[in-house]
Amino acid sequence: MEQQMVRTTLSLPKDLLAATDQAVQAGKAKSRNDFVTRALRRELAAQKRLEIDAALAEMANDVEYQAEILQMEAEFAPAQWEALKLGETSE
Template identity: 65%
Template structure:
């Protein structure tokens, strides 16, 4: 299944376009379009990771969330112990 593409126009600093063209000529991408798409995917993934990291930091500092985690750990502690003992008995 082919991905849908949309034609757009970008205005870039000349040094970025020259650097991108160099990468294309070195075989890092088939063409400018592919290079820009790769760069956008990379940047979007970086931003998404940063959002996730920020959410994890916020959760780590949230006393209500931490209390909930401890409650859940206590609830699952016996099941985890049973699973560990079952695995050990099968060795």
């Protein structure tokens, strides 16, 4: 599925544009547009990963969440033990 494109104008430092052109000439991208689009996608994905990492870090310090996890582990322990025993006998 082809995405709808929107034309825009960017102002870039000369050295960044030159490096982009070199990458295109080396076959690392089809065009300037392709190079910039892929770079933007990577940057946005990296920012999203940072947001997720920050949320996970908060969970590590959340006392209520940690208590809930410990309770779940205790509730699942018998089932995990049974699964382990079944796995050992089926080998």
